[in-house]
Each structure stands twice: as C-alpha cells, then as structure tokens.
Amino acid sequence: MQSAKSKCNLTEQENGFFDDSLEKDAYIWYEENWQHDDYEHLHQRAQLTFVKEGYQYFHINDKIYLVPQNHVIWVPSLQKHKITSEAETVKLMVSLFKNIPEDYFYSQIHVFPAPPVLKEMILYAKKWNKETAENDEQEAFMNALLISLPHFCDENNALQIPLPSDKRLLEVCQFINQNYQHNHSIEELAEIANLSTRSLQRIFKQETGISIKKYVQLIKILKSIELIDCNQFTLSEIAYKVGYKSLSAFTSSYQAIMNTKPKISKKNIF
Incomplete structure (x- = not known):
C-alpha cells in the first residue's frame, strides 16, 4: 500500500x-x-x-x-x-x-x-x-x-516470529537476528540482556511462548529461506552461512520447521 x-x-x-x-x-x-x-x-x-x-x-x-x-x-x-x-x-x-x-x-x-x-x-x-x-x-x-x-x-x-515487549529481550532478539550465522551461548545472550541465564530463559518463554533455543533455530531457518530464494548458493553453502556445521543438521532442522526438506528450485513463470 x-x-x-x-x-x-x-x-x-x-x-x-x-x-x-x-x-x-x-x-x-x-x-x-x-x-x-x-x-x-x-x-x-x-x-x-x-x-x-x-x-x-x-x-x-x-x-x-x-x-x-x-x-x-x-x-x-x-x-x-x-x-x-x-x-x-x-x-x-x-x-x-x-x-x-x-x-x-x-x-x-x-x-x-x-x-x-x-x-x-x-x-x-x-x-x-x-x-x-x-x-x-x-x-x-x-x-x-x-x-x-x-x-x-x-x-x-x-x-510466526514472536516479538517480546520487554526491551531487554528485544535487544537479545536483535542480536540474534544480526548474528544468526554464529552460535552464541545462553550465557552470552544473558549478558546482553543484563539478566541471569535462568531469568532470561524464564522471561523469554513467558513473553514469546517459545524458548531461546527455539527462537534461534527459527531465525536460522527463516534466513535460510531468504538465501534459498536468491538462487546463488548450494544447500551446503546455505547450511554453513546460517550456522550449521553440516548439511544433514541443517536439513533436519529445516524439516522440523517447514515440514519438508529444503531444495533449490528453478524460478517458475506464472
């Protein structure tokens, strides 16, 4: 609009x-x-x-x-x-x-x-x-x-990507979105929020309905969809770009979220 x-x-x-x-x-x-x-x-x-x-x-x-x-x-x-x-x-x-x-x-x-x-x-x-x-x-x-x-x-x-209202959690979400290609410990994320690891996990689950670990997985898979769409990389390259150590680990995670295996397909004409 x-x-x-x-x-x-x-x-x-x-x-x-x-x-x-x-x-x-x-x-x-x-x-x-x-x-x-x-x-x-x-x-x-x-x-x-x-x-x-x-x-x-x-x-x-x-x-x-x-x-x-x-x-x-x-x-x-x-x-x-x-x-x-x-x-x-x-x-x-x-x-x-x-x-x-x-x-x-x-x-x-x-x-x-x-x-x-x-x-x-x-x-x-x-x-x-x-x-x-x-x-x-x-x-x-x-x-x-x-x-x-x-x-x-x-x-x-x-x-569905949930967004917390707590500013401390928003900073954590922003950090994850900007650094999805790396795997950060819960201790590192808690330090960003200035919370204990237990408090971060509890408050994040209360506000979003999912765990920090699940949120990170979700962001990685959503980013992989963007990379798949651009048709510039192999699936193995995409797996490493979003922080997975192997194609099999990426495929398993992708299938858990999308209910289908990832694949590179040629653009179709409507």
Whole structure:
C-alpha cells in the first residue's frame, strides 16, 4: 500500500485506512513484481495472499509472519499490517473479500502451504485480475474458495516470529537476528540482556511462548529461506552461512520447521 494513493483498487481515506467503492464481493489483484513500501495499513475487506514466487513478511501486532513461496496468508478485516521482503522478485495474488462467513476461522490470522487444489483454484482466478465489473462465475467460484479455506488450512505456527515487549529481550532478539550465522551461548545472550541465564530463559518463554533455543533455530531457518530464494548458493553453502556445521543438521532442522526438506528450485513463470 502507498500513502495517499491507490493499490489493489483500494484508496487511502485517512490514517492508513484503505477503502473501495466496488460492489463485487471478491476482487483479484495479481502482481508479477510486487513493490513493497513498508506502510502499515488496514482495510475493510479481508485479504488472502498467495505467494507464487519469493517470500513476504507480514508485520501484525506483536508477530512477524513469514509467507514463503507456495504459501497463503489470511488477514482478517480491519487488521493493521505492513509487508516487507528482501526477495529480488515477488509474484503473488491478492484476493480481497467483502462478505465473510460468520465463522471463528475468518477472524484469525492463518499462514499455511497451499495444497494443490487450492493453488489451482487461486491460479484459475487470475482470469479476473483487476476486473471491477460484477461477474456471476467469479462470485460463485470465489465464494466456493472462501468457504473451503478452513478445510485447506494445515497451519504451520513455526512461520510466526514472536516479538517480546520487554526491551531487554528485544535487544537479545536483535542480536540474534544480526548474528544468526554464529552460535552464541545462553550465557552470552544473558549478558546482553543484563539478566541471569535462568531469568532470561524464564522471561523469554513467558513473553514469546517459545524458548531461546527455539527462537534461534527459527531465525536460522527463516534466513535460510531468504538465501534459498536468491538462487546463488548450494544447500551446503546455505547450511554453513546460517550456522550449521553440516548439511544433514541443517536439513533436519529445516524439516522440523517447514515440514519438508529444503531444495533449490528453478524460478517458475506464472
């Protein structure tokens, strides 16, 4: 979204709130090369984003959600968010829904891999890219996609990066993010926070819901996804760059987080 401008056929009204005058229930916006502007915003329509190539980070409340290639994120109506990415190219499709079923699922944020059926449905909807006129087929098709989402959702909570509110812990998180390629002891991290090791571990778990060790693992794997995306390194090189001593250790850790083995793939054309 761009300040005081229009994007995805939504126009900023005030204070980052984007609205539209379309009558149709679902609006499709496909981008070959998404341009990020790091702008926090919200809109009345709920949003389903499918990342075909590259990756995106969604910054929402006290968490950052990674949406890798072939994943989707569901963002409820009126949920403030901003989007960032260091990917060289991002190809994605945004579906914006006006009328949402009254179900708890749609009031929560969800990130999950798009199974083949959902992926094909999303790709088929590209035929209505940026169309503003009402269309009976589109309305029926997108409604079917919408009500099927809870059945497609196999959520990967590991793609959520928790952010603590305690400034001492934020300093530790920042240090880990900047030095993920090295393996630091809990004693070193505790010294940064000016806390005992026991206090650091206890407070960190209370604020984020995960251990320091798990947070470090998560950051390493998220950084590896960025390196895999750039297609410049082998998996062995990536393993060492993010601090693993062997490819097998990296593969095991990656699979534990992503539920699949890491692989270098050629860029596909949408």
